[in-house]
Amino acid sequence: MAYNHDVIERKWxxxxxxxxxxxxxxxxxxxxxxxxxxxxxxxxxxxxxxxPEGYTATDAISRMRRMQGFNVLHPMGWDAFGLPAEQYAxxxxxxxKDFTAQNIKVFKHQIQSLGFSYDWDRxxxxxxxxxxxxxxxxxxxxxxxxxxxxxxxxxxxxxDFMGGTVVANEEVVDxxxxxxxxxxxxxPMRQWVLRITKYADRLIDDLDDVDWPESIKEQQRNxxxxxxGASIFFDVDRHPxxxxxxxxxxxxxxxxxxxxVLAPEHDLVNQITTPAQKTEVEAYQEEVSRxxxxxxxxLNKDKSGVFTGAYGINPVNGKKIPIWIxxxxxxxxxxxxxxxxxxxxxRDWDFATKFGLEIIPVIEGGDVTTAAFTxxxxxxxxxxxxxxxxxxxxHTMIDWLEEHHAGDKKxxxxxxxxxxxxxxxxxxxxxxxxxxxxESTLVPEDELPLRLPASKxxxxxxxxxxxxxxxxxxxxxxxxxxxxxxxxTNTMPQWAGSSxxxxxxxxxxxxxxxxxxEALNYWSPVDLYIGGAEHAVLHLLYARFWHKFLYDIGxxxxxxxxxKLVNQGMILGANHEKMSKSKGNVVNPDDIVSQYGADxxxxxxxxxxxxxxxxxxxxxxxxxxxxWIQRLWRLMIDDNNHLRDRVTTYNDGKLTKVYNQxxxxxxxxxxxxxxxxxxxxxxxxxxxAYKVDDLPVEYMEGFVKMISxxxxxxxxxxxxxxxxxxxxxxxxxxxxxxxxxxxxxxEIVVQINGKVKSHLKVAKDAAKDDLEKLAxxxxxxxxxxxxxxxxxxxxxxxxxxxxxxx
RNA sequence: GCCGCUGUGGCGGAAUUGGCAGACGCGCUGGACUCAAAAUCCAGUUCUCGCAAGGGAGUGUGGGUUCGACCCCCACCGGCGGCACCA
Numbered sequence: 001m002a003y004n005h006d007v008i009e010r011k012w013x014x015x016x017x018x019x020x021x022x023x024x025x026x027x028x029x030x031x032x033x034x035x036x037x038x039x040x041x042x043x044x045x046x047x048x049x050x051x052p053e054g055y056t057a058t059d060a061i062s063r064m065r066r067m068q069g070f071n072v073l074h075p076m077g078w079d080a081f082g083l084p085a086e087q088y089a090x091x092x093x094x095x096x097k098d099f100t101a102q103n104i105k106v107f108k109h110q111i112q113s114l115g116f117s118y119d120w121d122r123x124x125x126x127x128x129x130x131x132x133x134x135x136x137x138x139x140x141x142x143x144x145x146x147x148x149x150x151x152x153x154x155x156x157x158x159x160d161f162m163g164g165t166v167v168a169n170e171e172v173v174d175x176x177x178x179x180x181x182x183x184x185x186x187x188p189m190r191q192w193v194l195r196i197t198k199y200a201d202r203l204i205d206d207l208d209d210v211d212w213p214e215s216i217k218e219q220q221r222n223x224x225x226x227x228x229g230a231s232i233f234f235d236v237d238r239h240p241x242x243x244x245x246x247x248x249x250x251x252x253x254x255x256x257x258x259x260x261v262l263a264p265e266h267d268l269v270n271q272i273t274t275p276a277q278k279t280e281v282e283a284y285q286e287e288v289s290r291x292x293x294x295x296x297x298x299l300n301k302d303k304s305g306v307f308t309g310a311y312g313i314n315p316v317n318g319k320k321i322p323i324w325i326x327x328x329x330x331x332x333x334x335x336x337x338x339x340x341x342x343x344x345x346x347r348d349w350d351f352a353t354k355f356g357l358e359i360i361p362v363i364e365g366g367d368v369t370t371a372a373f374t375x376x377x378x379x380x381x382x383x384x385x386x387x388x389x390x391x392x393x394x395h396t397m398i399d400w401l402e403e404h405h406a407g408d409k410k411x412x413x414x415x416x417x418x419x420x421x422x423x424x425x426x427x428x429x430x431x432x433x434x435x436x437x438x439e440s441t442l443v444p445e446d447e448l449p450l451r452l453p454a455s456k457x458x459x460x461x462x463x464x465x466x467x468x469x470x471x472x473x474x475x476x477x478x479x480x481x482x483x484x485x486x487x488x489t490n491t492m493p494q495w496a497g498s499s500x501x502x503x504x505x506x507x508x509x510x511x512x513x514x515x516x517x518e519a520l521n522y523w524s525p526v527d528l529y530i531g532g533a534e535h536a537v538l539h540l541l542y543a544r545f546w547h548k549f550l551y552d553i554g555x556x557x558x559x560x561x562x563x564k565l566v567n568q569g570m571i572l573g574a575n576h577e578k579m580s581k582s583k584g585n586v587v588n589p590d591d592i593v594s595q596y597g598a599d600x601x602x603x604x605x606x607x608x609x610x611x612x613x614x615x616x617x618x619x620x621x622x623x624x625x626x627x628w629i630q631r632l633w634r635l636m637i638d639d640n641n642h643l644r645d646r647v648t649t650y651n652d653g654k655l656t657k658v659y660n661q662x663x664x665x666x667x668x669x670x671x672x673x674x675x676x677x678x679x680x681x682x683x684x685x686x687x688x689a690y691k692v693d694d695l696p697v698e699y700m701e702g703f704v705k706m707i708s709x710x711x712x713x714x715x716x717x718x719x720x721x722x723x724x725x726x727x728x729x730x731x732x733x734x735x736x737x738x739x740x741x742x743x744x745x746x747e748i749v750v751q752i753n754g755k756v757k758s759h760l761k762v763a764k765d766a767a768k769d770d771l772e773k774l775a776x777x778x779x780x781x782x783x784x785x786x787x788x789x790x791x792x793x794x795x796x797x798x799x800x801x802x803x804x805x806x
Numbered sequence: 807g808c809c810g811c812u813g814u815g816g817c818g819g820a821a822u823u824g825g826c827a828g829a830c831g832c833g834c835u836g837g838a839c840u841c842a843a844a845a846u847c848c849a850g851u852u853c854u855c856g857c858a859a860g861g862g863a864g865u866g867u868g869g870g871u872u873c874g875a876c877c878c879c880c881a882c883c884g885g886c887g888g889c890a891c892c893a
Contacts, residue, residue, distance in 0.1 A: 215810050219888060222809070227892075248893060261893090303891080333892045340893085346807095347891055414892050533887075607831070609818060614886080620832050621818065628831080634846085668822085677820065680830035687830090690847085749826045754874045756826055794873045800825050804873050 003633040005597025009713040013115055021729050022074065022117040026522050030071040034523050035062045036502055036562075038531025038539070039077045039124075041494075042103040043084060047110040048579070049587045049605070049617065054530040054568040056602045057611050057673060059116045060709035061528060064670055066117075067705060067733035073523050074117055075505040077124035078104050082494050083179065086426040089458045090467075096426040096458070100127060110590060114598045115712050117729070122508045126497030131504060132428040133449035134514040135496050138546060140431060140442050141553060147195040148420065150440070154332070155419060157187040157464075164464040165423045166191065186289075189464075192421040192430060192490060196545045200224050200413045202559075203544055211564040213612070216536045223537045225414025230398050232339060232407035234260065234312040237320055239272055244312055244323070247334030247412050250341065251401065252393035255382040256362035257339040258352070260312045260323045261305065263331035264288045272323065274309025281306050281325060288327045303328050303351045314339075315406035316397075317383070326351060334412050343368040363390075418542065420493060425458055425467040427491030433477055435485040450487075465489050498539055499546040502526055502561060514555065525558045530611075533567040540565070566673060569614035571605070576616045587617050599711035600626040606675035606710055629714060632686050632707070636700060636718060643721045644695075651696035656740055658688045659699040663736035666706045675710065682707060697722070702734035750775045751802040752784050760801075768795040775801040 016022060035058040040051060062074040085096035085103075104125065111118075124131055142148040155166045161182040166189060176183055196203075204224050207217045229249035236242040244260065262269055264285045273281045284306040305326025312323050328347055329338050342352035343361040349372035352359055359368050362382045366373025376390045384400060385393040401407035421430065431443035431450040443450050453474040461469040468489040469475060477485045500514065506523040507515035540562075547561040572578060573585025580586065592601045604625035609615035638644045662685040669678030685703060689695055701722055708715030708728050719728040743764055748771065750758040758780040762771065772793050775781060785805055792804040 213811095215887075218810055222889060225889095225892065229893080246893080250893080328891045328893095330892065338893050345893070347893075350891090412892080536888080607818090613812095613819090615818065618818065618832070624832055631846090672822090674822095676818090677830080680820075683830055747826085751825085751874075754825095754872095759826075792873065794825095796825065800874085802825080802873050 003630055003637075003714065005599065005713070006594075008717045009113075009115065009597055009599070012713045012716045013112065015716070015727070016115075016117070016729075017120075019727070020121070021727055022072075022119050023121055024071065024073050024119045026519065027071045028522070030069060032073065032523055033062070033065040033070040033528075034073045034502075034526045035059075035065070035528045036074075036505075036526045036530070037076065038529070038535060039079050039498070039501060040107065041079045041082050041084075042100065042107040044088070044099075044103055046106050047589050049589050049592070049601075050532075050568075050571045050579070051111075052114055052589055052601060053571060053605045053611070054532070055111070055114070055116055056605055056710075057566070057568065057675065058528060058530050059602075060606065060670065060675065061673070062117055063709040063712060063729065064733060066730055067708070067728075069732075073122075073505065074119060075122040075124070075508075076111065076116070076118040076120070077122075077501060077505070078107070078126065079494070079498050079501070080104060080125050080127040081427050081492075081497060083424070083426075086424055086458070089426070090460065093457055095455065097127070097454075113593050114589070114602065117712070122505050124501060124504050124508050126428075126501065127426075129449040129451050130509075130511070131501075132497065134504065135428050135492065135500070136431045136443075136448050136450060137445065137514065138500060138550070139428075139492070139496075140445060140448075142194060142549060143432075143442060145549075145553070147198065147549065149193055149195065150190060151193050152188050152190050153193065153419070154186045155189045155191055156184045157189065158182045158184050159464075164460075166419070166421070166464075191419050192488075194418040194420045194545075196418045196542075197413060197415055199545050199548055200226065200415050201411075202548060203415075203541065206544075206548075206560055210560050210562065212562075213565065213567060216533070216540070216565065216567065219536045220541055223415060223541065226411060227413075228409075228411050230394075230401060230407050231335070231410040232315065232401060233405075234315065234339065236268075236272055236323070237311040237313060239310070242268055242272060244268060244337050245335045246337045246339045247410060248339055250344065250390075250394070251397040251407065252379065252382075252385055252388075252390055253341040253344050253362050254314065254316045254339070254397060255379075255385075256341040256343045256360050257314055257321060258342060258358040258360055259321050259340045261326045261329045261338050261340055261351070262308075262323065263329045263336040264325045264327055265331040266325070266336045269308065269325055272308055272310035277307060277309035281308055284325065303347070303354055305351060305355065307355075312339075315404065316400070322357070324351075324355075332416065333414065342372065344372055344374055346372045346374065348372070418545075420496075421490035422493050423461075423464055423466045423489075424491050425452070425455070427493065428496055429468070430488045430490055430492060432488040433485045434488065435479075435483055437483065461489075466491060495539060495542045499542045500550070502529075502543075503550075503556065514550075520555070521557050524556060525560060526562045528564050528566070529562040530566045530568055532570075536567075566611065568611050569609075571608075572614055572616040574617050574619065579617075585617075592622065596622065596626045597629075597713070599714050600629055603629065603679065603710050607679045609676055611673050611675065628683060628686070629711065633714065633718075635686060635689055636695070637721070646693060647695045647697055647700050649697050650694050651698065652692070652694050654692045654694075655685075655688060655696065655699055658685055659702065660736040660738075660740040662706070663702060663734045664741065667733070667736075670709060679710065704728065705731055705734055746798050748798065749800045750778060750781055751800065752781065752805055754802060757781055757784050765797060768797060771795050771797065771801050775803065 037055050037058050062072045066072050080100045085100050088099050089096040126132060139148060157166055158177050161177050161180055204221055204226055207220060227249050229247060230251040232246050232248060232251060234244045236244060303326060305324045308323045308325060310323045311320040314321055340348040342348040342359045344363060360381060361368045362379055363373060363377045364380050365375060365377040378387050379385045379393050385396050388396060398409050429450045429452055431448060432440055434440050453471050455471060458467045459470055461467055466489045475487050475489060477487060503515050507519035510516055543561055547556060548559060550556045551559055573583060575585055577583055589601060604622045607625060608621060636644055636647055662681050665681040666678045704715050704718045705728060716728055725731060745761050746764050748760050748762055749756055750760060758778045760774055762774060772795050788805040790803055790805045794802040
């Protein structure tokens with residue numbers, strides 16, 4: 001009978017569930033393997049075909065590792081705080097908690113229908129107070145170490161978004177919110193901030209120790225943006241008490257500094273501006289402050305600025321240079337002030353050209369009247385560094401500056417501290433109380449978790465604060481001395497829970513610690529982490545930051561959380577475009593499961609191309625995967641659902657070679673996550689098996705084991721026919737006999753001038769001389785060599801003979 | 807503009823170390839089975855000339871290194887992703 005996926009998949013999913021087949025416990029006699037998926041946000045849309053691609057890959061590795069004797073931790077959970085639930089609640093009057101619970105139910109059901117070998121006893125949920133108790137606990141440790149602080153800072157304020165909210169820099173794209181596309185303005189506001197910049201160097205340097213895609217490492221390095229240079233101090237003419245510190249990566253060009261620019265928000269601007277320039281400067285400051293980020297970005301092609309009337313003094317030559325303000329200098333980077341070297345910096349060149357400022361070349365080469373010259377070359381017009389190249393000149397100049405107390409070596413980062421508060425209800429409450437006397441205290445650890453108050457009806461506060469601000473009996477507190485206080489109404493961003501969740505899976509029910517040190521020591525680190533490339537910087541940077549902090553306070557045993565990281569590619573629509581509702585090319589995994597079964601979907605997604613690549617969905621290819629599943633079922637199973645008689649203990653040796661090749665290739669390819677090529681070898685084996693009369697039981701058992709990581713339901717059903725054990729999940733992974741792969745005869749290629757002319761079967765390891773003779777004697781070769789003289793013969797034993805002739 | 811990745815049949819892709827380009831699958835063509843169709847099984851399928859034997863071309867383009875290049879080097883073109891006044 002034909003394979004009935006419906007019945008068989010349900011049967012084995014039920015078996016795994018009732019037998020807790022994939023329950024993981026610490027077992028120090030076995031090596032551990034931790035395979036992790038990026039846990040999903042349970043959206044109302046349900047699962048997308050993109051989700052199961054990564055999930056199937058980690059599942060296949062988990063299943064293979066179990067069979068190879070590893071103790072495997074393979075968990076799943078829910079990143080369930082998030083904006084959509086809050087928006088839904090505000091819109092409909094429902095509670096985000098119930099809405100989220102419903103979504104999780106749908107997601108879980110869908111995920112379970114795909115037969116993943118998760119240990120569901122370890123399921124976690126970031127919105128569960130038992131989980132966020134520890135998110136809050138980590139926040140308190142950060143606070144105690146001075147890594148969490150409050151600050152009135154310029155934030156990205158999106159007034160039209162959710163009754164007004166603040167979003168992180170990372171969530172702003174082209175001056176608009178990433179979600180919703182609402183305009184964003186820069187305004188000062190009190191925020192919680194995490195001092196991630198303190199870890200900047202380690203976040204860059206430790207990338208060298210992990211097995212991650214180079215592109216992700218590069219993106220993180222760029223995001224952190226370490227740049228090495230110097231701080232230089234400029235005196236201000238007629239202001240003996242003022243000093244301007246600038247950051248530059250090119251201290252060697254100091255003699256070419258012909259003016260300075262301060263950010264319009266710079267503290268010294270008001271102090272040094274001359275009365276004559278005051279009106280103009282203030283008008284410019286006012287204009288700039290009203291610009292949104294969008295406008296600033298859009299207008300940046302054309303540089304703007306105003307002269308302050310003041311002059312700085314170049315420390316190296318005492319020259320007076322004008323001080324301008326301009327918004328191409330950012331207040332938030334470096335010191336908010338620069339020395340401008342228009343001859344050798346494009347931005348400065350544009351500005352100088354527009355405002356007619358002096359341009360002095362200090363490096364030979366190029367023509368500074370037409371463009372800035374940014375290449376290396378011997379220095380000129382530069383007394384102490386004349387003739388030197390860039391590198392030498394930088395060193396020399398820094399030495400000079402340090403000797404004369406006019407500057408020093410300095411490293412700067414693009415990375416800013418992490419704005420950690422959101423004006424939302426549906427997030428982890430920040431466990432802080434602000435007292436009427438001005439003191440702020442943490443909620444004591446033994447009172448955690450600080451729970452979100454249940455609320456029937458969420459309403460925007462209308463003030464830009466979180467909806468929590470309206471819930472009086474939660475916000476207002478009184479201590480034992482009658483002192484009144486208010487709870488912090490900001491909540492944590494969605495990144496909080498995902499910054500440590502992989503640790504909780506190791507010991508998910510522990511009420512005394514984020515996880516026991518026994519569990520942390522045994523399971524750490526994550527051996528394989530698979531997820532989408534969209535988390536290249538944010539999630540993965542925050543997670544590494546928290547992990548390093550927990551390492552520093554002795555909680556976790558490793559410096560890095562994720563040893564190996566892989567980004568699965570996107571599954572595109574059949575038209576090669578990104579799947580989206582509006583394009584009508586979305587494929588729903590539920591439909592595939594009901595039509596073809598989970599094994600077909602899993603097989604297809606692993607076979608369609610390399611895991612890391614984006615590949616278009618192809619209905620025909622999916623159908624082909626199902627055809628192959630049916631084909632291999634028919635190979636072994638007869639019309640009465642029994643093993644065919646061809647499956648026998650008799651081994652005529654016809655499949656020996658291809659079987660051993662298959663074990664080798666499948667084991668190696670799967671280990672490297674090259675599922676598409678491993679599967680193609682399984683197909684080769686089936687094609688060969690169709691050509692022979694007898695199918696040795698030994699090989700067929702090994703074959704069924706090899707398909708089990710990809711097609712676990714069918715594998716279990718076939719395995720049950722052998723009556724060896726109840727489940728295949730912990731059967732020993734097959735091994736191959738290298739002796740069976742050695743040939744005594746090999747086919748070598750004969751080329752003339754690099755073109756293949758003939759093939760020869762020769763004894764393995766035949767001597768070079770013999771190969772040369774054989775090749776030259778070959779009929780085809782002879783024919784092709786008429787009228788030609790052999791100049792040279794290259795012989796690579798067991799591979800090739802190349803005859804060079806003219 | 808800068809950084810990273812990438813380019814192979816009609817399509818998805820393979821080629822682990824510089825050594826037979828196109829494994830495997832889809833599609834297509836033919837055959838077997840069938841009254842017929844579907845399904846299945848078998849064979850063929852880079853392009854091109856040729857009845858065939860056999861020949862020629864061929865891994866984005868142009869050059870180079872090499873006995874030999876999808877693979878290494880240089881320049882260019884296209885696609886994808888990231889960053890984008892970060893001094």
